[in-house]
């Protein structure tokens with residue numbers, strides 16, 4: 001159980017062991033082993049940043065993980081709750097739309113999200129072969145984008161709740177996610193320390209999954225804080241002009 005790092009062609013990726021054992025292609029990228037320099041150093045996959053190396057890095061990451069470069073789909077993320085089902089007919093049309101979650105059941109279409117502190121989430125129905133990638137910052141978490149994505153997988157693609165894995169990648173954890181009182185008041189999992197307010201986005205998202213009936217044993221938390229581990233992952237809180245890790249999955 002758990003997570004492990006894999007060095008592929010000089011770049012470092014985080015993988016979930018359960019998905020790896022099932023042979024499901026996926027990765028959470030790190031900062032190690034790319035072409036970016038300066039604040040973006042070195043493996044920024046965020047296409048919508050002002051880093052001209054991002055596209056080259058993304059293509060490398062997809063190739064390293066034997067994913068189809070031409071059919072990769074990602075969105076212009078807006079901290080909302082717009083969710084798209086991607087298939088072999090519509091993938092060029094969906095690519096680059098405004099939204100925060102993607103679902104597919106078609107083979108050879110990598111779907112992904114870009115994050116720096118927000119929670120990247122992979123959802124997999126491993127028997128029916130349906131996958132999703134979700135971007136959940138505090139706004140997306142508050143709008144219950146994970147819950148809505150899983151519901152869409154069930155309602156529209158007949159996913160089975162008991163066969164669903166939910167995997168939370170590196171994000172800003174409750175050790176570092178200080179918020180204002182207004183944001184603090186919106187959430188259940190939170191703590192006041194030294195007069196400051198902290199929210200736990202991991203537990204908030206975990207609860208959304210558990211409330212839907214996802215088995216606790218099928219929820220995997222990487223428990224890696226992007227701010228505490230800024231050498232390995234991008235953190236918007238450390239530097240708001242920085243890169244993004246990419247989280248991709250492909251059947």
Ligand SMILES: [Zn+2]
Pocket residue numbers: 172173174175176177225226227228
């Ligand atoms: Zn931390």
